[in-house]
Amino acid sequence: MDEKQLKKVGGQLLVAIYCLLFFQLTYSYTAAYASSLAAVPSFVFDFEQYIPFVPWMILPYMSSGLFFFLVPFYCRLKGELLCYAKRFTFVTLIAALCFLLFPLRFSFDRPSVEYPLFTIFFSFLKEYDSPFNQAPSLHVAYACLFWSVLRWKFNGWKKIILGIWLLLMGLGTLAVYQHHVIDLLTACLLVQVSFILFPNAIEQRHKLRQKSGVDSQKLDDRLPAVRNQQLANSYYLIGWIFMLLALLCEGYVLPLIVFAWVAFVCFAVGYNYLRGNTRFLKDHRGRIPLIKKVFYAPYQFAYRLMWRFFRKKNNPPLMELLPRCYVGSRLNAWEFVALGLDRNLVVFDLAAELEEVKLLGAMEKYYSFPLLDIAETDVHDAQVIIEAIVSGYSTLDEHENMVIHCTMGYSRSMIFAVLMTQELLSLDLNKAIDQVKSINRHMVLQDHAIQLMKIIIASRS
Numbered sequence: 189m190d191e192k193q194l195k196k197v198g199g200q201l202l203v204a205i206y207c208l209l210f211f212q213l214t215y216s217y218t219a220a221y222a223s224s225l226a227a228v229p230s231f232v233f234d235f236e237q238y239i240p241f242v243p244w245m246i247l248p249y250m251s252s253g254l255f256f257f258l259v260p261f262y263c264r265l266k267g268e269l270l271c272y273a274k275r276f277t278f279v280t281l282i283a284a285l286c287f288l289l290f291p292l293r294f295s296f297d298r299p300s301v302e303y304p305l306f307t308i309f310f311s312f313l314k315e316y317d318s319p320f321n322q323a324p325s326l327h328v329a330y331a332c333l334f335w336s337v338l339r340w341k342f343n344g345w346k347k348i349i350l351g352i353w354l355l356l357m358g359l360g361t362l363a364v365y366q367h368h369v370i371d372l373l374t375a376c377l378l379v380q381v382s383f384i385l386f387p388n389a390i391e392q393r394h395k396l397r398q399k400s401g402v403d404s405q406k407l408d409d410r411l412p413a414v415r416n417q418q419l420a421n422s423y424y425l426i427g428w429i430f431m432l433l434a435l436l437c438e439g440y441v442l443p444l445i446v447f448a449w450v451a452f453v454c455f456a457v458g459y460n461y462l463r464g465n466t467r468f469l470k471d472h473r474g475r476i477p478l479i480k481k482v483f484y485a486p487y488q489f490a491y492r493l494m495w496r497f498f499r500k501k502n503n504p505p506l507m508e509l510l511p512r513c514y515v516g517s518r519l520n521a522w523e524f525v526a527l528g529l530d531r532n533l534v535v536f537d538l539a540a541e542l543e544e545v546k547l548l549g550a551m552e553k554y555y556s557f558p559l560l561d562i563a564e565t566d567v568h569d570a571q572v573i574i575e576a577i578v579s580g581y582s583t584l585d586e587h588e589n590m591v592i593h594c595t596m597g598y599s600r601s602m603i604f605a606v607l608m609t610q611e612l613l614s615l616d617l618n619k620a621i622d623q624v625k626s627i628n629r630h631m632v633l634q635d636h637a638i639q640l641m642k643i644i645i646a647s648r649s
Contacts, residue, residue: 203260203273211256214280215321218287222320230295231323231370233438242363243301246309248353249360252327255334262341271388272337278382279329283321286374292322298365310364317366324374325367328358332379336388373432380425387414415564415636416461423458427451450486457487464566466540466558474537474544474556481543491541491561491595498596505597507627510612513581513590515605516628517597521547532588534580538573538604539595548591553580559600564636570644574607581608598632606633607644617645 222228263269301310331354342350361367427450434447460468469476469484481488499505499517506516506527514529518539524530524547535548540558548554557573559565581590592608594600602624610620617638625631 197261199266199269200260200263203263203269204257206273207256207260207276210277211280211326214284215318215326218284218291219318219320221288222291222293223318225291228291228293228320230293230368232295232368233370233435235438236296236362236369239362241299241365243303243306243310245356245360245363246306246313248356249327249364249366250309250313251353252330252357255354255357256330259334259337262337268337268388271386272333274386275333275336275379275382276330278385279333279378280326282378282381283324283326283329283375286324287321290323291320292368292371294319294322294366294368296365313364313366322367323371324378325358325361325371326375327361327367328372328375329379331355331358332376333382336383369435370432373428373435376428377425377432380421380428383421384418384425387418416464416560419560419563420458420462423454423461427454427458430454453484453486456484461560461563464560464563466560466569469540470543470556470558472556473554474549476543488542495542495595498598506591506593509592509605509609509624509627510581512584512588513592513608515592515597515601517601518542518593518595519545521545524548529589529591532585534584534588534590536573536577536580536590536592536604538593538600542595553588555580559594561595562599562634565600565603565640567640567643567647570603570607570640571647574604574611574644574648577604577608578611581612597628598630599634599637602628602631602633603637603641607641610641610645611648617641 260269260272263272298310301307335351335354338350338354339347358372361372362369430447430451434444434451437443437447456468459465469480471477476484476488495518504516505519505523506514506529509515514527519527521530524533524545530547533548533551534553535544535551535555537544537548537554537556538559540560543549544554544556555576557569557576559569577592584590592601592604605624605628606617606620609615609623610617613620613623615623621633
């Protein structure tokens, strides 16, 4: 993605005009098409009859036009502006197709409004907006797009106020009787897909630049920082799907609760991936508090299923990397007993998602360094981990063994197996990778992992 600084407003102005024209053409055409049909259905959940009409919510609702014009001018980099334009085009185009293929109509009668200022806005809404073009709500989708740009431009109380206002902008579609709930949910699904299809590395570079003080050009040479954000967006997308399923089960309490539970868990996991919070589940002894076990039960259940399935491919699940140093996947207690590794262990647990087996967690020299699965690893965290692992192996007593494990044994533990082999055997990176791969042919090292190892090796040389 081109990070060229935009020195003139011409590019932003062109994008603002393009967005306005593209929206106007597609929205007007689809609304005219729906109005020409003999009958257009509505989709309303039973609980929506209790949603109140709130006249003052017309203010955040109508402010969408102001954001519509201003947001492109907050894109200071060429790549950022291009990403916004791509997302806008995708969201608008897919929404227009939905309006044509599955036309819906708003079904509630809007109460009369007496306050003069509100009356003006509602008169404008009645004149220029449409009761058609319902699902997905472009109003909500655009509010999410606005936030995806503006969230990086403000801090502190200004960011909080902005977030609340954009939230009210989206909820205002319900409160002013312009959209139904299905429209909001499908909008969230649509915009989440756009975030996945068109990742904005600028967003994550900005975040990392604030955190680490490293300039964005150097970050390009280090890690693909957008990876965690993409994983978070994937969890969010799954969450919105389950939330939609939950509401579609209206009237069936058990499936509604289960689907909503899974949705909230996905949102929570996605948020922790976005924040890079590796310790969102386990404490320093590898244990998971009961309240987290209960809330994250669907997430834990899914990982246990994957653990049981994928471990069968990784045979043996634990391999001797160096004398008395074993690396691989998470094992059951009886498997450690069968291997004769049930005592005098130095344990390095790299798994973030599953609780450590009690046998290992009870070891005197147990160290928990949780890393998020298939996510990027923070450089500083990786330096701390490899320093601890090398030190731990160098100071092994004659009766001790070392175990380094993640959950599946394909990636996280293998990264540090390579780094450990490289340092202790004084090999270059490629030879260290070949050495570990000769032990574990199922090892998976993505580009971001190789980039990470290069940085660590360079910093320790």
